[in-house]
Amino acid sequence: MAQKNPSFVLKSPGNVVFEDRPIPELKSEYDVLVKPKWTGICGSDVHYWVEGRIGHFVVEAPMVLGHESAGIVTSVGKNVKTLKVGDRVAMEPGVPCRRCVRCKEGKYNLCPDMAFAATPPYDGTLAGYYSLPEDYCYKLPENMSLEEGALIEPTAVAVHISKQASIRPGDSVVVFGAGPVGLLCCAVAKAYGAMKVVTVDINEERLQFAMKYAATHSFRSQRESAEESAKRLIRECELGAGADVIIDASGAEVCIQTAIHALRTGGTYVQGGMGKPDITFPIMSMCAKELNVKGSFRYGPGDYQTAVDLVATGRISVKELITGKVKFEDAESAFKDVKGGKGIKILIEGPADSK
């Protein structure tokens, strides 16, 4: 009965329960134990909750949900040098093997043996305690709240996408999709010196929010062909010969097609959103314009620290993305709200301290 590690567990699709689990042990002397204080819910968490799987990742055993967290260090291994008990940290939720070719070449996000929170079979962070290596915990500066700390995960996703896009000062950047990651891509692009940041969505409310938040121009998609849409986008947003960089954070087929048509020759396209696994792709246009077409997966070396620094220095702001906060006990209702498309980012509080 000495467990006291309340955890929000997905048993099977649509079936979640609260369980008291053993407090995790430090797996090495380089690990720390963290008490997650705030956790954001991401599309992938909701996807597992509804479907029990994402692609070939299938939930086969009960799994704790959540991976966008910040918390307080409660114990440290003997060899930990940079953190102490009581430190407030953003928690990078995926730990690679550190030994494979991809890890050694500095692309640890591509490690085939990545242990990532709330990706089966690994438990997530919606629990009383979570253990991590010290170098996957990023100390929050005084001026940053733990709520902002929970937003570092999607910010790091946007930082990685922007890195893949090689955004340069003066660039015109178009971002399809004005959900959390799309909005953060707009903010990062602006911080990196993009002259024009165009937000694209079908929802007028989201576009208005993006304009207040970080975008300089907005474009509402309509029912028209991708080529027509691209022409209208270039005309309405005065993109001249086409955009320098286009990021897709929507996953929608027509957006991806429009993006390829709206890029200038030699422009860069980055796929940042997951959608249908297969689509019709304007490969002729890609080839003839000699586009750089890239994927983006999670975040790699330096991305988490950059995300913390961008927020800490005020170059980007994440507070206004937090549209709801719920107690740990109400985690399921938060999942329902995210599924229903309510708000932008909903945070779940860590379990109350048991006396």
Ligand SMILES: [Zn+2]
């Ligand atoms: Zn996420």
Ligand SMILES: [Zn+2]
């Ligand atoms: Zn590896």
